[in-house]
Amino acid sequence: EADIYQTPRYLVIGTGKKITLECSQTMGHDKMYWYQQDPGMELHLIHYSYGVNSTEKGDLSSESTVSRIRTEHFPLTLESARPSHTSQYLCASSVGTHYGYTFGSGTRLTVV
Amino acid sequence: AQKVTQAQTEISVVEKEDVTLDCVYETRDTTYYLFWYKQPPSGELVFLIRRNSFDEQNEISGRYSWNFQKSTSSFNFTITASQVVDSAVYFCALTRGQNFVFGPGTRLSVLP
Numbered sequence: 130e131a132d133i134y135q136t137p138r139y140l141v142i143g144t145g146k147k148i149t150l151e152c153s154q155t156m157g158h159d160k161m162y163w164y165q166q167d168p169g170m171e172l173h174l175i176h177y178s179y180g181v182n183s184t185e186k187g188d189l190s191s192e193s194t195v196s197r198i199r200t201e202h203f204p205l206t207l208e209s210a211r212p213s214h215t216s217q218y219l220c221a222s223s224v225g226t227h228y229g230y231t232f233g234s235g236t237r238l239t240v241v
Numbered sequence: 242a243q244k245v246t247q248a249q250t251e252i253s254v255v256e257k258e259d260v261t262l263d264c265v266y267e268t269r270d271t272t273y274y275l276f277w278y279k280q281p282p283s284g285e286l287v288f289l290i291r292r293n294s295f296d297e298q299n300e301i302s303g304r305y306s307w308n309f310q311k312s313t314s315s316f317n318f319t320i321t322a323s324q325v326v327d328s329a330v331y332f333c334a335l336t337r338g339q340n341f342v343f344g345p346g347t348r349l350s351v352l353p
Contacts, residue, residue, distance in 0.1 A: 168284070169346065170345075172332070174340060177340060187340075219285075221286075226340065227293065229291050230288070232285055232286040233285070234283070234284065235285060
């Protein structure tokens with residue numbers, strides 16, 4: 130039973146559309162993360178949050194934005210999707226880095 | 242700076258063979274944690290093991306075993322009697338402050 134949920138699982142959308150990828154966790158974790166990954170390839174940290182109203186950009190520059198209004202919710206938004214945004218987006222949460230991450234199932238985004 | 246190297250990009254073995262996945266890391270931290278994650282074709286990342294820098298005991302869990310050697314900065318992962326269900330991409334990760342550094346992954350294919 131997943132404790133971190135990502136929706137949608139798959140999304141195909143046209144260029145220029147605004148999209149929001151949802152991520153929610155029920156574990157009360159303060160730390161949450163978004164990673165971008167081409168299938169089976171390296172994971173790139175694009176955003177992270179250490180708590181409510183705290184968000185930071187990660188190692189990989191991304192045109193997406195995030196918000197953290199509630200502890201359990203960490204949505205990622207693309208204002209204008211482009212084909213270069215086609216990728217898998219993985220959300221994760223952690224009670225502390227030394228405990229590791231719990232990952233969601235991911236959203237596979239295709240922009241046509 | 243922290244870095245994780247997984248030199249084996251892809252490995253193919255025949256079912257029931259043993260296979261070792263290599264992980265070499267770099268860090269200046271005296272306290273750190275190392276992890277292995279499995280990413281099956283479905284895309285989610287599954288936590289396998291955590292090891293802290295003060296615990297060099299090797300660990301065995303069923304067909305899985307891990308060999309942590311600080312002297313060589315390595316944290317290798319061995320699957321004994323591999324099975325087709327072991328086919329996945331395996332990622333080694335190292336703590337970096339409140340985040341992780343992931344290796345590039347090793348794609349393991351176990352052929353029937």
